[in-house]
Amino acid sequence: MTTQTIATSDRIEKAQPGWVKLLDMSDRALAVLLLTPAAVLLALIIVYPVLRLGYTSFFSLSLTSGLPAEFVGFENYQLMFTDPVFWETTWNTVLITLITVPGALIVGMALALLANLPFGVQWPVRLSLLIPWALPLSFAGLIFAWFFHSEYGVVNDVLARFGIQGVIWFNSPNLAFAAICLTIIWKTSSFMALIILAGLQTIPRSLYEAADVDGAGRIRQFLEITLPLLKPAIVVALIFRTITALQTFDIPYMMTGGGPGTSTSTLAMYIHQNTVSFLDLGYGSALAVVMFALSMCVTAVYLRIIRTKE
Amino acid sequence: MNIKPIVGALLSATVLGFSAPAFADTELKVYISSQHQPQVWRKVLDQFEAANPGTKVAIETGGNTSEAQAQYLNTIMSAKDSSLDVLILDVIRPAQFAAAGWTSPFTGKDMSVYLPAYAEANTVDGKVVALPAFADSMFLYYRKDLLEKHGVQPPKTWDELKAAVKKINGAENNPDLQGLSFQGKAIEGAVCTFLLPYWSQGKNLVDNGKLTFDKDAAVKSLKLWKSFVDEGVSKKNIAEVATDDTRKEFQAGNVVFAVNWSYAWAQSQSKDSAVAGKVGVTRLPAVTGGESATCLGGWEWGVSAYSKNQDAAKKLVEYLSSKDASKYMAANGSLLPTYASLYQDADVLKAAPWFADAKQVVETAKPRPVTPRYNEVSEVIRTTVNAVLAGVTTPEDGAAQIEARLRRILR
Structure with a gap:
């Protein structure tokens, strides 16, 4: 009895409040405990659907056939490689990514540098940066579809005022593609700008002052101070932007519906068409697995870049 | 208590x-x-x-x-x-x-x-x-007043329609007045656009669930629609036009002939319509030497x-x-x-x-192909019609694409 009391009071003397005792269960156990809710949530809403997607991609499962699902191995994947629309939409997706990601980076960087200037009133600048980002993608697509309309659109109207003959934007694959890319750059560069602006504000002013003393010019300061210190912010922005670019759906869907023909259709639109319109869940899943793999590859490349820089 | x-x-x-x-x-x-x-x-x-x-x-x-x-x-x-x-x-x-x-x-x-x-x-x-x-079903809407003014009878064939438009447009000299409005956007209506002249040649697309595709008839159908655009009978951006656009343009008084469904009638006779009392509706023209055909x-x-x-x-x-x-x-x-x-x-x-x-x-009226995979059939036809009208694909290539892709779907 006595020994026990002594032992207890001994522990109290170490003066640990109750919650700190949790730390006693070892760092590892605590980490597991705290991460469990998030892990369960992720498992339910990401891991399970992705696994299920991979599983379904090995089945012939079409709700229009009236037949039960049948295991077909890699047949859906074989079909994909001989499907010209798959290749066309994948190529379009890659092209959109290659054009709009650097495009949004350059425009976003310029916007961020502009917004970082010492304006007297900050909020109008911040607001105009936020609006394109806050606008739902499909709204942006619809608005720009009207902008580029050959008869009622503001773009052709402005061109006409400068004496330039307007064009039928959505009648030509190249012009339709250009209109879509311009819209995506407008829509996404504000996201880039917001992240880069946050990065800019972490750079201490003293560095620039020191550079001034040393006689470094503006361009030199940008290349030697701003860019290197912004690198982490830029890489994060690029990862997010590239992945969403690979999943481009809303803007071309609203602007051209993939037309003329299928010339501006993206892989995400083709997946949507196969699953939602054609109800071919097997083939749609196989396409989605390919898109998932594509996103993972790009992320892996970026992560490698970050690691080597560190 | x-x-x-x-x-x-x-x-x-x-x-x-x-x-x-x-x-x-x-x-x-x-x-x-x-x-x-x-x-x-x-x-x-x-x-x-x-x-x-x-x-x-x-x-x-x-x-x-x-x-x-x-x-x-x-x-x-x-x-x-x-x-x-x-x-x-x-x-x-x-x-x-x-x-x-x-x-x-x-x-x-x-x-x-x-x-x-x-x-x-x-x-x-x-x-x-x-x-x-x-x-x-689809009908030919026309401007009764304009046809009477220029002494033109409602056309029985698509060639007569072309001639009528050239006569009326030549005399009216109004750049806003289009000859013919139809559906060229990649929507369900474009499937019927393709089928109207195709059927008019006496050909069927599907018989007993089997594809009976006639490539020459398909080429002719696509060429006919493209010729309306090329000859200025229809406007250049016809590949952007959906069913309700046709209705609105006709109702605004900017169209002589329009291919549309019956619903367009009520609104064309409403108070805010520019053409109330000036509209005639008749059966669709045929290809020369063919029968009039329409989409159910x-x-x-x-x-x-x-x-x-x-x-x-x-x-x-x-x-x-x-x-x-x-x-x-x-x-x-x-x-x-x-x-x-x-x-x-x-x-x-x-x-x-x-x-x-x-x-x-x-x-x-003829029914479109009856199949559980109709959505796929529709997508093949409407995107091809759209591509041909936009000038991206030739009528010959378009017909070949429709045939190849329908064979995969209706095998």
């Missing part, structure tokens, strides 16, 4: 008082796409509610094109969602809905009361999948297989597809009736005099 029993009795009386009607009330939800004049259907639903106390019907609108509507219903139905009881379905969908088991069949229903085309469209493998809401349209009422109110929903659908409802919608919404006798009905003809000649057109 013990008041507990009294309070208890009062409480249970109150609960019963509120809950009894709530149990008797059946709430039905009807899906009507926004292009189908839900405000006019509402009046029919009001009549049903008045005749069936205890049943309330709410409308859910959505999807102003057949494709948008199909996508929405595909999502709802593949999730086995029970929130919709009654669905409006395009005439091309019953086969797909039957294959997926999404609608409840009507057993023992006598379909001979309807026009034969609709009895057939709603019967899949001997089962009545849905009941007809209204009939439809119309929409159907189905009962969701996942509805929890099967009996009430079926009762409502019976009412919506009744002769009374068909007459009301013909007179008030210019929707073609599904009952043969209504084409001679005085009230109907007062609202739309041209319905007198429309029955024959509907009766000879």
Whole structure:
């Protein structure tokens, strides 16, 4: 009895409040405990659907056939490689990514540098940066579809005022593609700008002052101070932007519906068409697995870049 | 005095008082796409509610094109969602809905009361999948005033139409006046665009579920439409034009001839229409040496297989597809009736005099291919028509693509 009391009071003397005792269960156990809710949530809403997607991609499962699902191995994947629309939409997706990601980076960087200037009133600048980002993608697509309309659109109207003959934007694959890319750059560069602006504000002013003393010019300061210190912010922005670019759906869907023909259709639109319109869940899943793999590859490349820089 | 029993009795009386009607009330939800004049259907639903106390019907609108509507219903139905009881379905969908088991069949229903085309469209493998809401087919709308002014007869062939446009446009000299408006956007209407001249050459696309594609007829069809664009009969951006754009442009007085469904009539005669009283409707032109052909349209009422109110929903659908409802919608919404006798009905003809000649057109209208994979068939044809009209694909390549892709789907 006595020994026990002594032992207890001994522990109290170490003066640990109750919650700190949790730390006693070892760092590892605590980490597991705290991460469990998030892990369960992720498992339910990401891991399970992705696994299920991979599983379904090995089945012939079409709700229009009236037949039960049948295991077909890699047949859906074989079909994909001989499907010209798959290749066309994948190529379009890659092209959109290659054009709009650097495009949004350059425009976003310029916007961020502009917004970082010492304006007297900050909020109008911040607001105009936020609006394109806050606008739902499909709204942006619809608005720009009207902008580029050959008869009622503001773009052709402005061109006409400068004496330039307007064009039928959505009648030509190249012009339709250009209109879509311009819209995506407008829509996404504000996201880039917001992240880069946050990065800019972490750079201490003293560095620039020191550079001034040393006689470094503006361009030199940008290349030697701003860019290197912004690198982490830029890489994060690029990862997010590239992945969403690979999943481009809303803007071309609203602007051209993939037309003329299928010339501006993206892989995400083709997946949507196969699953939602054609109800071919097997083939749609196989396409989605390919898109998932594509996103993972790009992320892996970026992560490698970050690691080597560190 | 013990008041507990009294309070208890009062409480249970109150609960019963509120809950009894709530149990008797059946709430039905009807899906009507926004292009189908839900405000006019509402009046029919009001009549049903008045005749069936205890049943309330709410409308859910959505999807102003057949494709948008199909996508929405595909999502709802593949999730086995029970929130919709009654669905409006395009005439091309019953086969797909039957294959997926999404609608409840009507057993023992006598379909001979309807026009034969609709009895057939709603019967899949001997089962009545849905009941007809209204009939439809494509017609040629024309500006009666302009044709009379220039002494032109309504054209019987597409070549005559071209000549008529050149004569009228040459004399009017109005750059805003288009000769012919039709559907070139990659929408369901573009499938009919392709099929009209194709059928007019006496060719069929599908026979007994087998593809009977005639490549020469397909090339000729695509070339005809492209020639309208190239010769300035139709405007250059025809690949952007959807069904309701045709309706709006015609109604604004900017079009001489238009290919459209019957619904465009009511609005062309409305107060804010620039062409009220100046519109003629006739059957579509044929290719030279061919027969006039048109696309069978119309929409159907189905009962969701996942509805929890099967009996009430079926009762409502019976009412919506009744002769009374068909007459009301013909007179008030210019929707073609599904009952043969209504084409001679005085009230109907007062609202739309041209319905007198429309029955024959509907009766000879051809159905689009009946297959559960219709959505894929449709996508192949409409994107190709769109690409040809935009000048991205030649008519020859377009026809070859349609053939190759349809062979994969209808194998």
